[in-house]
Amino acid sequence: MxxxxxxxxxxxxxxxxxxxxxxxxxxxxxxxxxxxxxxxxxxxxxxxxxxxxxxxxxxxxxxxxxxxxxxxxxxxxxxxxxxxxxxxxxxxxxxxxxxxxxxxxxxxxxxxxxxxxxxxxxxxxxxxxxxxxxxxxxxxxxRWEEANRRFSRIEETLGALSESFYSWRVWEDLKEELRARGEEAVRRVRNAKVDDVDVDLLVETGNRAYVVEIKIRPRVEDVGALLAKAEVVAARLGKEAVPVLAGAWIGDDVEKYARSKGVSVYSY
Structure with missing residues (x-):
């Protein structure tokens, strides 16, 4: 449809x-x-x-x-x-x-x-x-060593000659002082050795022993060494020890100190 x-x-x-x-x-x-x-x-x-x-x-x-x-x-x-x-x-x-x-x-x-x-x-x-x-x-x-050896020999020679000369001078002066005190030296020895102590000059009288230390230019400590040597000599010999310091150039301070310790001083 x-x-x-x-x-x-x-x-x-x-x-x-x-x-x-x-x-x-x-x-x-x-x-x-x-x-x-x-x-x-x-x-x-x-x-x-x-x-x-x-x-x-x-x-x-x-x-x-x-x-x-x-x-x-x-x-x-x-x-x-x-x-x-x-x-x-x-x-x-x-x-x-x-x-x-x-x-x-x-x-x-x-x-x-x-x-x-x-x-x-x-x-x-x-x-x-x-x-x-x-x-x-x-x-x-x-050369210096050779010169030093020569100088040492000369120094030793001069030292020996100086010590010999000053020993002679000290002995001459000391001999006059001993005569003036009525003392007579019974023994005189150079380069003496007492109980391992070296003494430049040792002069003995009947009652005393003179212990001489010789230094060209001594110092204060040399005075102390001299006094120590005098004590050894006195103990060994049984006598009064008289310390003696001798030299060419002894300073005033050394001389004053030595004399204050009863040390005889010979200056030349």
């Missing part, structure tokens, strides 16, 4: 406006499963779209983060580029300085080599001079 134009319009309007009617018609036409499948597809598509939107938002966030990172990296690269340019300038300056230092070291090495050669030559010359001076010193040392 054919529909009129008005019925067709009404039918189409009912399909558009009445969903229940539209579904009923679709069921009659066998479109119910198709609609269900389309509905499922629409739901899956909606889920897919939402998932894609979520992924897109996440990717957009990631892209924004990556973009920020790229911008940060770009900024760092620019900073590093500037640093590299500055470092390049510094390296070039350092290289120029290194070349200047290397040139200076080369000149210093040449100067040092020249200096070493000059010093080696000077050392050889000085070594020769030192050897010559050493030989001269050895010769002078031998």
């Amino acid at each position: 054919a529909l009129s134009a008005e019925e067709k319009r009404r039918f189409l309007r009912a399909l558009e406006e009445d969903e229940e009617f539209r579904l009923a018609v679709a069921g009659l036409l066998g479109l119910d499963e198709i609609l269900k499948e389309l509905r499922r597809l629409r739901e899956d598509f909606t889920t897919f779209v939402k998932a894609e939107e979520e992924r897109w938002r996440e990717n957009e966030k990631r892209w924004e983060e990556n973009w920020r990172r790229w911008e940060e990296n770009e900024r760092r690269w620019q900073e590093n580029e500037k640093r590299w340019e500055e470092n390049e300038k510094r390296w070039q300056e350092a290289y120029r300085r290194f070349e200047a230092i290397e040139e200076e070291l080369r000149r210093l090495r040449e100067d040092f080599t020249t200096f070493v050669k000059m010093e080696e030559e000077r050392w050889r010359e000085n070594n020769k001079r030192w050897e010559e001076n050493w030989k001269r010193w050895e010769e002078n040392n031998k």
